[in-house]
Amino acid sequence: NAGVTQTPKFRILKIGQSMTLQCTQDMNHNYMYWYRQDPGMGLKLIYYSVGAGITDKGEVPNGYNVSRSTTEDFPLRLELAAPSQTSVYFCASTLDREVIYEQYFGPGTRLTVT
Amino acid sequence: EDQVTQSPEALRLQEGESSSLNCSYTVSGLRGLFWYRQDPGKGPEFLFTLYSAGEEKEKERLKATLTKKESFLHITAPKPEDSATYLCAVQIRSNDYKLSFGAGTTVTVRA
Numbered sequence: 690n691a692g693v694t695q696t697p698k699f700r701i702l703k704i705g706q707s708m709t710l711q712c713t714q715d716m717n718h719n720y721m722y723w724y725r726q727d728p729g730m731g732l733k734l735i736y737y738s739v740g741a742g743i744t745d746k747g748e749v750p751n752g753y754n755v756s757r758s759t760t761e762d763f764p765l766r767l768e769l770a771a772p773s774q775t776s777v778y779f780c781a782s783t784l785d786r787e788v789i790y791e792q793y794f795g796p797g798t799r800l801t802v803t
Numbered sequence: 804e805d806q807v808t809q810s811p812e813a814l815r816l817q818e819g820e821s822s823s824l825n826c827s828y829t830v831s832g833l834r835g836l837f838w839y840r841q842d843p844g845k846g847p848e849f850l851f852t853l854y855s856a857g858e859e860k861e862k863e864r865l866k867a868t869l870t871k872k873e874s875f876l877h878i879t880a881p882k883p884e885d886s887a888t889y890l891c892a893v894q895i896r897s898n899d900y901k902l903s904f905g906a907g908t909t910v911t912v913r914a
Contacts, residue, residue, distance in 0.1 A: 720900065722901070737900060779847070791837060
């Protein structure tokens with residue numbers, strides 16, 4: 690069981706470039722989440738998904754897009770990267786909101802936009 | 804507006820010096836309060852869930868408690884390997900798909 694995996698670990702983008710952050714989980718979890726973490730700040734929810742084909746916005750969705758075609762994968766797309774998107778991005782998953790609700794996190798992607 | 808506040812921002816301890824971290828919350832209806840540990844360069848790792856006031860959970864040198872307005876994470880006789888950032892998060896009833904996180908407390912334990 691690999692848990693939640695994310696690629697890449699690090700990336701440097703130029704302003705205006707686009708990229709996709711990959712997230713895969715092998716625990717058959719229904720719920721998946723994307724967060725960003727800035728220094729001295731808590732984790733902020735970008736997007737989440739309650740199952741394949743269903744996604745919704747979190748607190749800070751502007752500049753991002755997501756899709757969920759399978760239970761396992763939940764990629765995050767950055768279009769027209771901006772310096773404000775420099776951050777560490779975490780993907781997380783959880784089985785079912787009716788059960789114990791701890792989220793399992795991936796190792797993160799550190800993104801720098803210059 | 805729902806809010807989660809952690810204090811202090813940073814805590815430096817000598818090995819064996821017990822202390823407590825605070826997480827205060829203002830939410831309309833709490834479904835659960837969560838503690839996570841985060842090591843540098845890694846994702847948060849789940850520690851505890853607390854559901855109701857008066858509840859306590861323990862794991863090795865860590866003990867989490869919950870009241871109606873705050874939670875404490877007590878570190879008893881800490882060791883250098885307890886050095887990490889500890890995050891508190893709340894799950895509120897009206898939005899039970901998401902967690903609201905505090906900014907965290909960074910704990911450094913010196914040998």
